[in-house]
Amino acid sequence: xxxxxxxxxxxxxxxxxxxxxxxxxxxxxxxxxxxxxxxxxxxxxxxxxxxxxxxxxxxxxxxxxxxxxxxxxxxxxxxxxxxxxxxxxxxxxxxxxxxxxxxxxxxxxxxxxxxxxxxxxxxxxxxxxxxxxxxxxxxxxxxxxxxxxxxxxxxxxxxxxxxxxxxxxxxxxxxxxxxxxxxxxxxxxxxxxxxx
Numbered sequence: 717x718x719x720x721x722x723x724x725x726x727x728x729x730x731x732x733x734x735x736x737x738x739x740x741x742x743x744x745x746x747x748x749x750x751x752x753x754x755x756x757x758x759x760x761x762x763x764x765x766x767x768x769x770x771x772x773x774x775x776x777x778x779x780x781x782x783x784x785x786x787x788x789x790x791x792x793x794x795x796x797x798x799x800x801x802x803x804x805x806x807x808x809x810x811x812x813x814x815x816x817x818x819x820x821x822x823x824x825x826x827x828x829x830x831x832x833x834x835x836x837x838x839x840x841x842x843x844x845x846x847x848x849x850x851x852x853x854x855x856x857x858x859x860x861x862x863x864x865x866x867x868x869x870x871x872x873x874x875x876x877x878x879x880x881x882x883x884x885x886x887x888x889x890x891x892x893x894x895x896x897x898x899x900x901x902x903x904x905x906x907x908x909x910x911x912x
Contacts, residue, residue, distance in 0.1 A: 719743040719784075722755055723764030725912045728777035731875050732765050733911055735781055735868060737904035739788050745911065778811065781868040791867050799862065806861045806869040813848040814876045817841040818883060846886040849877075853892040860895075866902070874899040 719736065723729030724747050736743045748755040751762040759766045759775050766773060767780045774780050785792035793799035821841040824833045852873075861869045877888055877896050888896060899905065 720746060720768040722746045722748045722758055722766040722768070724749060725908070727764055728875070729765035730908060730912065731777045731871050732767060732780050732784070734871055734875075734905055734908040735784055735791065737907040738871075738902070739784065739790055741788070778807065778872065781871060785868050791871075793862070793865075793867070803862055803867050803869050807872055810852075810869065810873045810876060814845065814852075814873065814880070817845045817848070818876060818879050818885070821883065821885075842885055845880065849880075849886075849892055850889055853889040853895075856891055856895060859898055866899075870899055874905070 719741065721729065721732055721736065721743055723732075725733055725745075727750075733745065746754070748758075748764065748766075750764050755764065755766065756762050758768060759773055761775055763775060765777050765780060766775050767783075768774075769783075774783055782792070786795065793803050818841075821838045824835060824837050857863045860866045861873060874896060877892065878900070880886075880888075887893070900909075
């Protein structure tokens with residue numbers, strides 16, 4: 717079994733590279749850029765990342781993470797369980813309360829056409845981000861979001877916290893900074909990082 721992953725590692729594609737390294741499965745990585753002809757030939761949407769599994773093509777990092785974790789029965793709780801619902805709640809919360817703010821700030825910094833950007837939105841994004849990560853830090857139940865079990869929710873949060881550092885967003889509270897250090901020390905993270 718081999719997968720082909722499309723997308724630059726300095727994007728949400730990193731999340732999938734990390735998961736594939738955690739799973740220890742074979743994959744080919746094509747560092748295609750968004751909207752490139754190479755990527756559009758695989759996925760007309762033109763967004764990264766994209767995973768090809770045989771004849772099937774899956775876009776969106778969260779969908780890919782969920783698919784791979786379910787398929788391999790690793791880094792996730794079984795569908796239909798309360799633990800899975802709690803894991804999904806963490807994932808969706810991180811996407812909404814953390815990634816959404818980072819993405820909005822990025823869009824108004826360099827992604828949207830200059831005439832469509834609203835630079836004044838960025839301080840509000842940073843303030844809300846600081847509030848949200850303080851709450852997450854206070855609620856962190858253990859070394860990981862699901863206590864002692866590392867899941868794909870941790871991959872998403874770690875990626876977002878690293879993105880925030882690079883974007884000069886407010887520093888994580890000490891408890892969340894320690895969490896980030898723990899996650900980034902994982903051998904699979906280090907292996908994925910070496911591809912960036």
